[in-house]
Amino acid sequence: MSLEMRAVSKSYDDTVVLRDISFKLEPGELMVLLGPSGAGKSKTLEIAAGIETPDKGVVLLNGVDMSDVPARKRGVGFVFQDYSLFPHKNVFENIAFGLKTRGEKNARERVEAIAREMQVEGLLDRYPDQISGGQQQRVALARALVFQPDLLLFDEPLSSLDQRVREQLRKSLKKIQQKHHLTTLYVTHDYVEAIALADKIAILKHGRILQTAAPDEIFYRPLSREVAEFTGMTNIFSGSVRQSSGGSSIIKFNDLELVVDSALPLGDVTVCIRPESIMFVRPERPSSFENNFDGTISEMESFGSAMQRIGVDVGGTMFYVNVPNHVVEKMKLESGKGVKISLKKEKIHILPGADKE
Amino acid sequence: MALEGDRWINTYLWIVLLAGIVIFAVPFIALLNKIDFTRMLTIMTYPPVKASIMLSITTAFVATIIALLLGLGIAYILAFWEFPFKGVVDTFSTLPMVLPPSAAGYLLLLTFGRFGLLGRPVLERFGITILFTTYAIIIAQVFVITPFIITSTKSAFLDINPNYIRAASTLGSDPLHILREIVLPLSSKGIIAGTIMAFARAIGEFGASVMVAGLLQTMPIAIFNMTMGGSRDEANIIALILIVISFSILFIFKHFIGERR
Numbered sequence: 001m002s003l004e005m006r007a008v009s010k011s012y013d014d015t016v017v018l019r020d021i022s023f024k025l026e027p028g029e030l031m032v033l034l035g036p037s038g039a040g041k042s043k044t045l046e047i048a049a050g051i052e053t054p055d056k057g058v059v060l061l062n063g064v065d066m067s068d069v070p071a072r073k074r075g076v077g078f079v080f081q082d083y084s085l086f087p088h089k090n091v092f093e094n095i096a097f098g099l100k101t102r103g104e105k106n107a108r109e110r111v112e113a114i115a116r117e118m119q120v121e122g123l124l125d126r127y128p129d130q131i132s133g134g135q136q137q138r139v140a141l142a143r144a145l146v147f148q149p150d151l152l153l154f155d156e157p158l159s160s161l162d163q164r165v166r167e168q169l170r171k172s173l174k175k176i177q178q179k180h181h182l183t184t185l186y187v188t189h190d191y192v193e194a195i196a197l198a199d200k201i202a203i204l205k206h207g208r209i210l211q212t213a214a215p216d217e218i219f220y221r222p223l224s225r226e227v228a229e230f231t232g233m234t235n236i237f238s239g240s241v242r243q244s245s246g247g248s249s250i251i252k253f254n255d256l257e258l259v260v261d262s263a264l265p266l267g268d269v270t271v272c273i274r275p276e277s278i279m280f281v282r283p284e285r286p287s288s289f290e291n292n293f294d295g296t297i298s299e300m301e302s303f304g305s306a307m308q309r310i311g312v313d314v315g316g317t318m319f320y321v322n323v324p325n326h327v328v329e330k331m332k333l334e335s336g337k338g339v340k341i342s343l344k345k346e347k348i349h350i351l352p353g354a355d356k357e
Numbered sequence: 358m359a360l361e362g363d364r365w366i367n368t369y370l371w372i373v374l375l376a377g378i379v380i381f382a383v384p385f386i387a388l389l390n391k392i393d394f395t396r397m398l399t400i401m402t403y404p405p406v407k408a409s410i411m412l413s414i415t416t417a418f419v420a421t422i423i424a425l426l427l428g429l430g431i432a433y434i435l436a437f438w439e440f441p442f443k444g445v446v447d448t449f450s451t452l453p454m455v456l457p458p459s460a461a462g463y464l465l466l467l468t469f470g471r472f473g474l475l476g477r478p479v480l481e482r483f484g485i486t487i488l489f490t491t492y493a494i495i496i497a498q499v500f501v502i503t504p505f506i507i508t509s510t511k512s513a514f515l516d517i518n519p520n521y522i523r524a525a526s527t528l529g530s531d532p533l534h535i536l537r538e539i540v541l542p543l544s545s546k547g548i549i550a551g552t553i554m555a556f557a558r559a560i561g562e563f564g565a566s567v568m569v570a571g572l573l574q575t576m577p578i579a580i581f582n583m584t585m586g587g588s589r590d591e592a593n594i595i596a597l598i599l600i601v602i603s604f605s606i607l608f609i610f611k612h613f614i615g616e617r618r
Contacts, residue, residue: 051523071526078527084520088542097538101529143528 001062001150001183002027003048008057010043010207017043018207021057025200028181030174031212032194035204036230041187044204045153048185050074061151072101074151077144081156083136085128091115091139092124098147110146117176118142134165141173145180152177154186158193163305170196191231192304195219203227220274221349228272228351234309234320235273238354241266248345254317259290261345268354275309275322277347280331283340291343295319297335300328308333312341385600392593400594409579409595416491416566416575417559420498424555427499428506429548435507436514454504458564461500465569469493489571497565502555509554513547514540550614557606561599 003025010018018040025031033041046052048059050071059066066074085094092111099107115121118138123131131139137157144152157173158166174197177184188194194201195215202212203226211223222228228236239253241264249264250257253271281287283294298318299311308328312319319341323333333339360366400406435447453461469487470476480487487493517540525535541548563577570578576595583592 046523049523049527051526071523072529072531074527075529076527078524080520080524082518082520084518084524086521086524086539097525097530098528101531101534143524147529 002060003151003183003185004060004063005044005048006058006060008044008047008054008059010040010047010052010055016207018047018054021204021207021209023202023209023212025183025185027183029199030177030182030184030186030197031200031202032198033185033187033202033204034189034191034194034230036189039204040207041189041204042155045078045155045185045187048151049076049078049153051078075147075149077147077149077152079137079140079144079152079154079157081159083128083133083140085136085139085143087128090125090127091120091131094128094139095124095143095146097143102147104147111142114142114146118145118172132165133161134169137161137169138172141176145176148180150183152182152184154184156188157186159188159190166193173197191219203230205230220347222272222351225270225272225351228349232275233272234275235271235278237271237317238268239271240268240354251350255315256293256317258343258348259345260348260350262350264350267352270351270354272349272351273319273343273347275320277343278319278321279342280321280323280327280333281340281342282331283338287340287342289342290345291348293319293341295339295341297333297337297339300333300335312339314341388593388596388600391589392597393590396590397594400591401598403591405574405579405583406591406595409574409576410598412491412494412573413560413576416494416498417556417562420495420502420559421552421556423495423499424503424506424559425548425552428503428510428551428555431503432507432510432514436511450507451504453501454508458501458562459568462497462565462568465493465497465500465565469496469569488569489573491573493569493571494566494573494575497569498559498562501562501565502558505555505558506548506551509547509551510544513544516547517543546614550610553606553610553613557603557610560602560606 005021005023008018008021009016021040021044023031033044035041043052047054050059050066050069053067061074061076085091086097089097092115095111095115096107099110104110111124112121115124118141120135120138120142123135123139128136128139140157158169161169170193176182186197198215200212201215201218203210203218205226211218211227213221218227219231219233222231222233225236237253239251239258241249242252242257243250244263244266247261247263249260249262251260251264251269251271252258258271279289281292293312293314295312295314297310298313299309301309303309303322306325307322308325310321310323310328310333312321321341327333361370401410431450435443435450440446466488467473468475469480471481471488473488476488479485487496521539521543522535525539530538561577562575563581566575567578567581574582576599580592580595580599583589583595
């Protein structure tokens with residue numbers, strides 16, 4: 001099933017929650033709505049589900065206007081951040097709920113099948129307060145999947161789980177989504193989760209979609225500084241194009257010069273470099289990349305379970321670099337050490353103008 | 358607790374214990390002392406005594422059902438609707454809990470009496486008599502007890518995670534199904550607790566009903582009249598019955614609140 005929103009707006013009293021939200025989700029596609037809290041992500045989901053009604057705009061499922069169709073008739077599976085399992089019903093009754101309302105026969109078989117798939121088949125007699133958070137979320141997922149919805153909506157489903165459970169569940173979620181070819185809208189504020197899951201990402205801020213694109217596009221070629229900052233672009237500098245010829249340009253910022261791979265008009269620009277795009281190279285070896293700087297490591301911080309984020313001071317300009325732990329060990333990277341960093345010119349993304357936040 | 362180590366606290370606690378016994382237990386002993394248990398069954402079958410028992414039980418029962426029907430809806434409106442002056446309406450709905458019952462009864466006189474607001478223009482025209490009938494007693498009780506149901510039901514409704522209701526509707530539930538499967542089961546404890554308290558209060562209601570009961574006597578009214586009229590033996594028995602009923606209801610209430618999941 002496809003989901004489309006056209007110019008959806010929503011306000012409460014004087015507060016605008018959503019402005020002019022438009023996007024289209026193709027059948028089987030997983031789109032992540034990524035944005036800070038209060039951006040309007042959950043409200044967008046609720047409008048898609050029919051729990052909330054938009055002030056303006058329409059929601060289309062398979063091209064059909066859903067304005068007059070209440071939530072209960074949309075056939076949409078919704079998974080909540082707090083799981084929202086019915087506390088007075090056991091796991092079996094929770095999962096069976098959506099089948100009972102539809103008067104489905106052989107509910108037991110179907111509940112048992114989905115429970116096996118979600119690995120909660122041993123918990124059917126338990127009550128929600130007798131199982132762990134991760135198990136509760138598996139049950140919530142089973143409850144949303146059992147009636148075979150055409151569209152699945154997730155509202156930060158993993159954010160209250162601990163790291164290990166979150167990663168496990170994220171994997172099984174993606175697997176199930178692909179296996180059943182489920183059209184999915186997924187809300188999160190965690191860009192790592194967004195990269196792991198999304199076919200397409202929409203960045204939402206202050207009730208507005210700033211950019212909708214494939215993850216690579218969003219992460220490497222953001223349309224604005226706002227998007228760049230939100231997706232973990234750690235190196236953003238204001239500079240100006242000084243020279244431009246033959247398919248490459250030279251940008252000067254602070255006291256440094258960068259070579260980039262496109263001919264840009266002279267003038268102010270914003271330079272964006274992702275922390276994964278910068279390499280440490282051994283000082284004695286010549287680098288095959290165009291941009292090389294000598295600096296000193298001044299900050300080191302664990303980033304996720306297998307990475308370090310390292311701050312390199314290059315004559316007063318800080319570059320933040322993400323490096324896997326094994327590289328840190330191999331190259332003996334440590335605070336205070338003099339290092340050489342290197343950057344391919346294709347990896348530099350340029351935004352016009354030098355606006356500062 | 359570990360406060361008993363202090364001499365002053367200990368002294369205070371012992372004094373309180375003794376005072377408690379004097380204030381709460383001695384009156385019951387005084388009553389039991391007066392009761393002639395050999396004549397108990399005979400007295401219970403005296404027509405005025407028997408009538409008052411029957412009247413109390415039936416009016417309290419009917420009033421509780423009416424209060425429940427009213428209270429559930431009002432609690433829902435107060436919990437989930439937004440409207441101007443909601444705070445005032447909310448306070449007003451619980452006012453009868455603190456209003457002196459005789460004032461409540463007086464208000465009902467002003468409403469349903471012969472010269473009351475509804476008396477001549479409405480009731481008399483249709484030949485309906487309310488004042489000094491069983492209906493008046495029921496109305497008086499409903500007036501006094503409905504707030505108990507409203508208060509406890511409203512907070513039970515507000516305790517329900519709104520996502521349960523949203524989840525149910527995405528799973529295909531219509532409003533009636535949500536009411537039956539989610540809202541009522543999750544608020545049943547509050548509703549039942551409020552209903553039990555309301556029934557207990559209705560059985561014991563005196564001030565409001567006495568203003569509108571005329572010659573009719575519920576048990577509390579009968580105690581008053583019989584005491585004033587010198588029929589102490591009858592008053593003793595009725596008081597005992599009321600105590601037993603009230604205690605049983607409270608006991609069930611506490612058991613219920615403590616035990617249910």
